[in-house]
Amino acid sequence: MAKYTEDAGKLLDLVGGKENISAVTHCMTRMRFVLVDEGKADVKAIEDLPSAKGTFTQAGQFQVIIGNDVADFYQEFTAISGIEGVSKEAAKAAAGANQNPLQRAMGVLGEIFAPLIPALICGGLILGFRNIIGEVNFFNDAGAFDLEHGTQSIADMWTFWNGMYSFLWVIGEAVFHMLPVGICWSVTRKMGTTPILGIVLGLTLVSPQLLNGFSVASATAEDIAAHTYDFDFYSFVGTGYQGQVIAALMAAFVLVWLEKFFTKVTPEVVRMIVVPFMSLVPAVFIAHLVVGPIGWAIGNGIAEVVNWGLSSDIRVLFAALFGALYAPLVMTGLHHMTNAIDTQLVNNLGYTTLWPMIALSNIAQGSAVLAMIVLQKKNERAQQVNIPACISCYLGVTEPALFGVNLKYKFPLLCGMAGSAVAAMVCTGLSVKALSIGVGGIPGILSIMFNYWGVFALCMAIAIVIPFVLTFIVGTKQLSAEECGMAALEAASPAGAAAPAAPAAQAAPAAVPGELVAPLTGAVKPIDEMPDPVFSSKCMGDGLMIEPAPGADAVVAPADATVTVTMPASNHAVGLTLDNGMELLIHVGIDTVDMGGDGFACHVAQGDRVKAGQKLLSFSQDKIRAAGHPTATAFVVSATGSATEVSFASGMDAQAGSTPVVSFK
Incomplete structure (x- = not known):
């Protein structure tokens, strides 16, 4: 019998049998299944297999972590099951078919925003730093430190910091005002068309030849006349789309559709000349004349609705609902929409009140795992997942905690949701604002406006204490002795039994370092x-x-x-x-x-x-x-x-x- 024959046969039964597998493939460390009905997979029994190190579901794929030997395991699994493996691309396509249209749309949106997030985080930290050195008045007119009655900032006091405050906006403007360039590039990259055409389209949306989108409301008649394009039978004001998310997305998808259409109908011998021209030029006109204004209206509308929910008389109720449901949204992938909303809020208002609640939700789920660490301190296998999951969650990466711990036991997830809801209510009730999205979890305070740091620290304390206490109380009643690691401890050292004397043996040679x-x-x-x-x-x-x-x-x-x-x-x-x-x-x-x-x-x-x-x-x-x-x-x-x-x-x-x-x- 081959090394993994027994486990491979068991895994086939535990995922629901051959008829429940739409596709199977593998990567360097894990088996990737697309299942007809994921509910038929016995997760606990699969994780108990000697060769399995864990499971999780992502993007419609049920993944079983095997390790370095996954290729051997895969060969034995396909031989036993009689299922022919497929390519990674085919598995992803099958996984997409397993998702509803909303999940697929959110998956695409997530893949579009994922490459942009490092720049957005960097930009948010820069805005936070500029806020501290240029917007907070630490000193009074006499130059003494006086935060209560201060009239001068660090930038006002020192030439160096004034220059730093001004120069850092070069980066901030590139990240937030020029965001449509990044969005158009990312859409074309994701959809498999030509990224450089996306970059050019994005540049036309923020061109200095157009009236700056942030200056439209205060534009004079002369400004409008100088930026009006007259085609005799039609004229329009050339307006830039600085910071606009929805408009850039719509324009990029127009370009993608045009490029794919002309690639399909154009003979290959002239494709290099015809396709870029026939794709880009119409896309630019359509972007500025049709989808740009529509996208602007939709983006502003979404931002206004969310801002109303977070600033109206019902904002505390809105916050409680969002704080409780954000973690489940992460597990479905629907949370990717918040990146677009946050970015739109920042560009419309100069801040976002949504992001602080996201950071608090991450902290709350991490705190639930922290309680599990205490409860399962005797369970070495559980601690191998609990401890790193808690650390990564506090640093803003929640998937290990959500899929590896909280969803597995269910009650930590609910306790984390409760703590997140309370923290979000306090946070939104006291109008905490963030300058941009930032690093999730505890480092998220760096993206918060300085004058709200004290309040946000209180909210973080709430997001730590409530989930920890609730999870600990519920866990003492819900967890079995085996899950806490006590059963194995008792089996190893039965009560009243004397430890047998170790036989005399020659000392083992010291290991070579x-x-x-x-x-x-x-x-x-x-x-x-x-x-x-x-x-x-x-x-x-x-x-x-x-x-x-x-x-x-x-x-x-x-x-x-x-x-x-x-x-x-x-x-x-x-x-x-x-x-x-x-x-x-x-x-x-x-x-x-x-x-x-x-x-x-x-x-x-x-x-x-x-x-x-x-x-x-x-x-x-x-x-x-x-x-x-x-x-x-x-x-x-x-x-x-x-x-x-x-x-x-x-x-x-x-x-x-x-x-x-x-x-x-």
Whole structure:
């Protein structure tokens, strides 16, 4: 019998049998199923399988985490089930068919905004910093610190900070006023058309030749006349769409439709000339004459409705509802719409009151997991998921906590929702404002206007205390002794039984210490910061995240080892085994398996013997980013072998092949 035959057969039954599988594929670490009815999958029994390290559902795919041996498991599973595996693209298409139209639309919206979020977060932090140095009057007329009666800011007091305050707006304007450029680029990238045409379309929406969208209300007759385009039979005022989200989305989708249409009907011999011209030029006219004004009205309408809900007499009720339901929205993917709404609010009002509640919801769910850590302190297997899930949730990545802990037990999810609702009521009732979306969770305070920091700190305390207390109280009644880890402890040490005397034995030789060098040049961080729940929750094992340095394009062997796993179809990851049995996984980027190997090359084969510093993989950071994926690379110790102690160094810049980052003995 092959290694995984028994578990593969059990998994087939536990996912509902062959008739319940629409498609199955795998990536470097997990089996990916598209199920006809996910309700038929016995999640608890699947997670109890020796070869399974956890499960979660994402984008319509039911995923079972296996580890480095997933390719072998997949081969045995398809042989036993008689199901022919499909490509990643076919599995994604099948998963999309499993979703309703709203879920598919939110999925597309999420993939459009995902590449923009780092810039939006950076812009929000910059606005927060500018607010502190230029908008808060710390000093009085005499130059003394006087926050209560101050009339001068830091920028008013010092020339350096005044210059900094002014210059940082170059970045802030690029992020928020020029946002349509990024949106049009991201839409064309996501829909598989030409990104540079999207960039050009976005630039026409914010061109300095047009009347600035933020100046329309105060424009003089001369300004309007200077920006009026007269075509004899029709004239219109050329208005820019600075900061507009919906208008940019609509314009970009017009361009996508036109490019796909003309690509289909144009002979290939003249396609290079005809398609760009016939796509871009009509798209620009349609954007400014039709969909731009419509999108502007829709975007402003949505922002006004949300702002009314958050500033009217019923704002506390609205906040309670949003605070309670945001976590379930994350699990359905519908939360992606809030990115567009937040951005629209920031550009319309200069602030958003929606984002603070999102940060509080993340904290609340993390606090529920914190209570589970206390309740399950004797359950070592549960703690392997609980602790990293709590940390990542407090830092704004909620999926490990939601799918790995809170939804699994249900009551922590509900307790977190209750705490989030109360915190949101206080937050909105006291009109806390954020300058932009920011880092979720506890660091979210950096995006809050400075004068609301005290109130928001109180709201964070509420979001920590209430879910923790509720989860702890309910958990003491709901969790079994086995779930708390007490049953295993009692079985290991039965009451009244004396521990048997250990037989005399020759002392084992001391383990030979060793070290692993960085496989990639870049900033080394804890694995908890990986923007992927499988890695950040340490389901695959402990390790490090490495953010590649500019120009870094090669993964090297961290020690002398044998290549045990490669991914010939995608070349985005490699698995190694050391002589002491330690197993390593190096995974470049997040979801880069979807790129099908574009931008990647593998320089070794399975079974090869490699030396420390030898090149294993090469990749293009530009292509990874262009595909909309993070470049963060996971370096994981998935099995320790004969090593008894493994420690990881982080918080530094490492050089591939020379900087020690892991030590063991």
